[in-house]
Amino acid sequence: xxxxxxxxxxxxxxxxxxxxxxxxxxxxxxxxxxxxxxxxxxxxxxxxxxxxxxxxxxxxxxxxxxxxxxxxxxxxxxxxxxxxxxxxxxxxxxxxxxxxxxxxxxxxxxxxxxxxxxxxxxxxxxxxxxxxxxxxxxxxxxxxxxxxxxxxxxxxxxxxxxxxxxxxxxxxxxxxxxxxxxxxxxxxxxxxxxxxxxxxxxxxxxxxxxxxxxxxxxxxxxxxxxxxxxxxxxxxxxxxxxxxxxxxxxxxxxxxxxxxxxxxxxxxxxxxxxxxxxx
Amino acid sequence: xxxxxxxxxxxxxxxxxxxxxxxxxxxxxxxxxxxxxxxxxxxxxxxxxxxxxxxxxxxxxxxxxxxxxxxxxxxxxxxxxxxxxxxxxxxxxxxxxxxxxxxxxxxxxxxxxxxxxxxxxxxxxxxxxxxxxxxxxxxxxxxxxxxxxxxxxxx
Numbered sequence: 001x002x003x004x005x006x007x008x009x010x011x012x013x014x015x016x017x018x019x020x021x022x023x024x025x026x027x028x029x030x031x032x033x034x035x036x037x038x039x040x041x042x043x044x045x046x047x048x049x050x051x052x053x054x055x056x057x058x059x060x061x062x063x064x065x066x067x068x069x070x071x072x073x074x075x076x077x078x079x080x081x082x083x084x085x086x087x088x089x090x091x092x093x094x095x096x097x098x099x100x101x102x103x104x105x106x107x108x109x110x111x112x113x114x115x116x117x118x119x120x121x122x123x124x125x126x127x128x129x130x131x132x133x134x135x136x137x138x139x140x141x142x143x144x145x146x147x148x149x150x151x152x153x154x155x156x157x158x159x160x161x162x163x164x165x166x167x168x169x170x171x172x173x174x175x176x177x178x179x180x181x182x183x184x185x186x187x188x189x190x191x192x193x194x195x196x197x198x199x200x201x202x203x204x205x206x207x208x209x210x211x212x213x214x215x216x217x218x219x220x221x222x223x224x225x226x227x228x229x230x231x232x233x234x235x236x237x238x239x240x241x242x243x244x245x246x247x248x249x250x251x252x253x254x255x256x257x258x259x260x261x262x263x264x265x266x267x268x269x270x271x272x273x274x275x276x277x278x279x
Numbered sequence: 280x281x282x283x284x285x286x287x288x289x290x291x292x293x294x295x296x297x298x299x300x301x302x303x304x305x306x307x308x309x310x311x312x313x314x315x316x317x318x319x320x321x322x323x324x325x326x327x328x329x330x331x332x333x334x335x336x337x338x339x340x341x342x343x344x345x346x347x348x349x350x351x352x353x354x355x356x357x358x359x360x361x362x363x364x365x366x367x368x369x370x371x372x373x374x375x376x377x378x379x380x381x382x383x384x385x386x387x388x389x390x391x392x393x394x395x396x397x398x399x400x401x402x403x404x405x406x407x408x409x410x411x412x413x414x415x416x417x418x419x420x421x422x423x424x425x426x427x428x429x430x431x432x433x434x
Contacts, residue, residue, distance in 0.1 A: 001305065001346070005303065005304070005305055006304050007282070007283065008283040008284075008349070009280060009281065010282075011280045037352065038329055038348075058352075101329075103413045107343055108348060
């Protein structure tokens with residue numbers, strides 16, 4: 001629970017949410033947007049900057065929408081991960097989203113909440129980091145903006161105060177053309193934070209792209225790593241070893257796993273995946 | 280725009296009964312259910328961190344951890360707590376298999392199993408396991424719980 005009084009607002013339109021955020025901020029309050037609420041409730045007990053106002057975005061139609069818009073598939077940020085998996089519009093997203101937390105929690109955790117989580121994992125974002133063209137729709141003071149994901153996320157999100165994510169979009173043809181594997185590795189139990197989640201896709205030209213969550217302080221994709229993984233002149237094991245050596249940051253070394261173990265598990269899994277994808 | 284800046288009443292249906300209840304904006308659904316004015320203590324405060332599942336209830340027939348959800352999000356919806364389960368196949372199977380020891384986690388497991396059988400009447404072992412993984416039994420009655428849910432799915 002949040003152990004202090006808060007005010008609650010549920011705007012029906014994205015513009016109202018933006019206005020409200022600005023008004024509350026100008027009044028010296030600490031508003032926070034929320035969708036599922038799981039992270040806010042969890043963090044409230046230790047939060048050093050307590051939230052004073054909750055702005056519930058679930059009343060905004062666009063944030064709960066999903067479907068196809070021309071050549072694009074889109075998912076509103078307010079869809080629960082369970083709903084995203086149930087829709088199964090993009091199998092690599094289904095497989096990755098369906099391994100976050102546990103079955104019941106996925107009824108509450110939302111796509112947007114996971115992608116913008118303060119936790120380092122953001123697993124549901126990883127599939128979106130792999131195709132050539134991924135767009136996001138952002139509510140801004142200049143209006144709704146549809147921009148490439150990499151304009152606003154490069155390991156950290158770049159959203160101005162008050163801006164929020166409305167939806168994520170991928171090109172249907174490209175999304176459906178990617179063969180994939182998505183593995184979440186945990187230390188002991190099936191339900192746990194990931195040691196590493198590895199999402200690997202192979203495009204129709206045979207090029208491999210890999211995204212990692214849990215390896216470092218934020219999800220990452222590296223063009224150098226992808227080039228090494230795609231080098232079919234080497235064995236899968238050699239390519240995995242080269243890729244691991246070229247990772248832009250060393251693996252985390254924390255309570256979940258030592259750096260050496262995390263590195264070993266990731267390298268082994270990458271080799272396995274490459275073998276599977278190229279069989 | 281819906282606004283709550285203090286105690287406010289909301290309407291929802293709890294165990295088949297329409298209710299008009301007062302909430303504070305910061306209340307979780309668990310706070311509301313266990314409040315003396317509502318008095319439904321079947322949903323248990325365990326970890327209150329979304330891990331143990333002892334507070335699980337069904338919201339519009341889907342399992343949710345009531346400690347991880349604001350009460351206001353239940354407005355206009357249907358909540359089922361363990362008090363609303365009466366002589367269901369899964370309850371009978373739990374009794375038959377002694378699928379509990381201390382019983383603290385039992386209401387959460389019952390509701391997850393009830394929701395599972397509603398959504399997938401004849402789940403396979405993998406599906407049962409996947410749903411039940413949301414809950415923890417510190418007494419480790421997992422085999423008995425699994426057997427009970429499996430039997431209920433065949434009834």
